[in-house]
Amino acid sequence: MIWELALLPPVARFFAGLFLIVLVAGGSALFIYWISTLYGKEE
Amino acid sequence: MPIGNLEAPGIGKEVVMATIWQSHILWAALIAGIFIIAPVSEYLGVLTKQPKYDRFAKGAGVAAILLFATGSFTPILGVLMLITLYPVFWSYAQNILFWPLFAEAFMFVGEIILIYAWYASWDTMAYRKKLHVVLGFMTGILLVAQFSFINIVGSYLLTPSLSSATNVGAVALNPTFVPLNMHRFIGNISYAGFLVAGYAALRYLRSTREGDREYYDWMGHWGLIWGFGFVLLQPLIGFGYLKSIREHNAAAFDYIMLGEKAWLFELLTIDLGIMAVASVAYCLHKLRFAVKPMPAMRNLVLGALGFLTFFSVLNLIPADASIVPQIGLEFAGGEETKLPLGSMYPWKYIGIIGLMLVGLFALALYLKATADGFHWGRASRWSQYALLLTAVTVILTMMTMGYVRETARRGSEPGYLISGCITLDQEVVGEGCPAAPTRTPAIGAEV
Numbered sequence: 376m377i378w379e380l381a382l383l384p385p386v387a388r389f390f391a392g393l394f395l396i397v398l399v400a401g402g403s404a405l406f407i408y409w410i411s412t413l414y415g416k417e418e
Numbered sequence: 419m420p421i422g423n424l425e426a427p428g429i430g431k432e433v434v435m436a437t438i439w440q441s442h443i444l445w446a447a448l449i450a451g452i453f454i455i456a457p458v459s460e461y462l463g464v465l466t467k468q469p470k471y472d473r474f475a476k477g478a479g480v481a482a483i484l485l486f487a488t489g490s491f492t493p494i495l496g497v498l499m500l501i502t503l504y505p506v507f508w509s510y511a512q513n514i515l516f517w518p519l520f521a522e523a524f525m526f527v528g529e530i531i532l533i534y535a536w537y538a539s540w541d542t543m544a545y546r547k548k549l550h551v552v553l554g555f556m557t558g559i560l561l562v563a564q565f566s567f568i569n570i571v572g573s574y575l576l577t578p579s580l581s582s583a584t585n586v587g588a589v590a591l592n593p594t595f596v597p598l599n600m601h602r603f604i605g606n607i608s609y610a611g612f613l614v615a616g617y618a619a620l621r622y623l624r625s626t627r628e629g630d631r632e633y634y635d636w637m638g639h640w641g642l643i644w645g646f647g648f649v650l651l652q653p654l655i656g657f658g659y660l661k662s663i664r665e666h667n668a669a670a671f672d673y674i675m676l677g678e679k680a681w682l683f684e685l686l687t688i689d690l691g692i693m694a695v696a697s698v699a700y701c702l703h704k705l706r707f708a709v710k711p712m713p714a715m716r717n718l719v720l721g722a723l724g725f726l727t728f729f730s731v732l733n734l735i736p737a738d739a740s741i742v743p744q745i746g747l748e749f750a751g752g753e754e755t756k757l758p759l760g761s762m763y764p765w766k767y768i769g770i771i772g773l774m775l776v777g778l779f780a781l782a783l784y785l786k787a788t789a790d791g792f793h794w795g796r797a798s799r800w801s802q803y804a805l806l807l808t809a810v811t812v813i814l815t816m817m818t819m820g821y822v823r824e825t826a827r828r829g830s831e832p833g834y835l836i837s838g839c840i841t842l843d844q845e846v847v848g849e850g851c852p853a854a855p856t857r858t859p860a861i862g863a864e865v
Contacts, residue, residue, distance in 0.1 A: 381425075381427045381428060382425065382427075382428065382429075382430050383428055383429065383430075385744070386744060386745060388429055388430055388432070388433050389744075391428075391429045391433055392429065392432075392433040392436045392437055392440075393817075395429075395433065395436075395437040396436065396437050396440045396441055396444075396817065399437060399438075399441040399492075400440070400441045400444045400445070400813075403441070403445070403488040406488070407481075407484045407485060407488065410484060411480070411481070411484055414480060
């Protein structure tokens with residue numbers, strides 16, 4: 376399959392996964408932190 | 419029309435799954451854990467009349483609401499990706515695991531109602547505090563039920579029931595469900611505790627007002643008690659879990675404990691060692707600020723820290739010179755060279771049991787000092803860095819352990835989505851699948 380040809384080597388995929396997890400989980404942590412700083416503030 | 423076997427270009431669909439579910443569990447476990455800690459804190463606030471407990475519980479309620487949105491977005495995306503990338507597997511899984519997944523949906527609805535109700539009724543139920551505490555505990559129980567149902571799914575994939583797939587009871591109580599559930603229950607509380615400690619440390623380091631410094635200093639201590647206290651139970655329960663994996667899926671056990679993925683447990687021992695040493699170092703520092711000075715006790719905790727470091731180092735020694743074969747991290751002949759003190763029996767047992775016992779000893783002394791109180795707001799920066807270190811390490815531990823459980827299904831060739839039943843390429847295998855339907859004998863026929 377053409378998809379399989381386009382796949383990165385297993386070790387590269389492992390680190391790509393690690394990077395993506397840190398990006399998604401870390402990004403949402405930063406978003407939550409940002410939005411919590413607005414908590415309780417009047418407009 | 420056959421269903422296409424889609425791949426995500428470059429990274430592959432397995433990385434898509436890992437990214438979504440690992441991101442999800444990091445939030446979901448925090449919510450599940452915090453809803454044990456927060457209602458207990460609120461109740462302690464009622465009992466002790468100390469406002470810090472209520473402040474903490476309310477803050478946890480706000481955090482849970484903010485976390486819940488992110489925590490619930492990822493599994494919705496995950497189910498969408500399962501249907502798209504693993505249609506054959508998911509249709510079987512949905513069919514076999516219909517009841518747990520159905521119950522899961524209702525738990526989700528219940529949580530949405532109760533998490534928001536708990537927070538929204540904080541002020542309106544200020545004079546009916548005990549009822550409000552009950553509401554918090556109900557939310558916690560609902561979250562326990564929710565992760566129990568999803569643990570049925572997780573454990574079933576690794577050890578399908580030994581009965582027909584239509585036997586709902588056998589599917590739910592598959593061989594590794596109970597130990598996994600215990601492991602997750604304790605793990606969630608510990609994980610949330612360490613994250614609370616890490617968050618408190620960040621806020622403490624940034625606080626300038628005396629009141630805030632006192633509060634966040636206490637909050638770091640409060641999180642650490644939960645985090646460290648519960649993590650000490652994990653090796654014992656984890657051992658029980660691994661034992662049930664060995665009994666019911668020997669190939670998976672060999673793959674993660676002795677085979678090419680054994681380095682994941684090296685990583686785990688590093689994580690466990692860092693968390694234990696950093697926690698006891700924090701306790702040792704805190705004892706300097708005990709209201710009632712306890713020099714003898716401090717010396718005992720110092721001794722415990724020394725033993726803990728020794729046991730952690732003992733746990734770190736690999737069994738052979740092949741550490742991470744996937745990236746070529748091998749030396750002196752690799753797998754053929756056995757290292758002294760590296761074998762599981764007796765060295766790792768000594769290391770793990772020693773770590774638990776010494777940790778419990780240090781924690782017991784620390785809790786005794788806690789009973790007389792501390793001078794809050796005076797903690798050093800380094801003690802807060804120790805808390806931050808435990809928080810970062812516990813995240814890495816969660817990621818490592820999640821990877822271990824999922825990669826274990828590669829243990830037997832050619833790698834399975836449901837062990838022995840559906841391969842990674844979504845080929846359904848009947849022979850050897852413990853849950854495959856057997857021929858029903860006709861009435862009166864000889865069996």
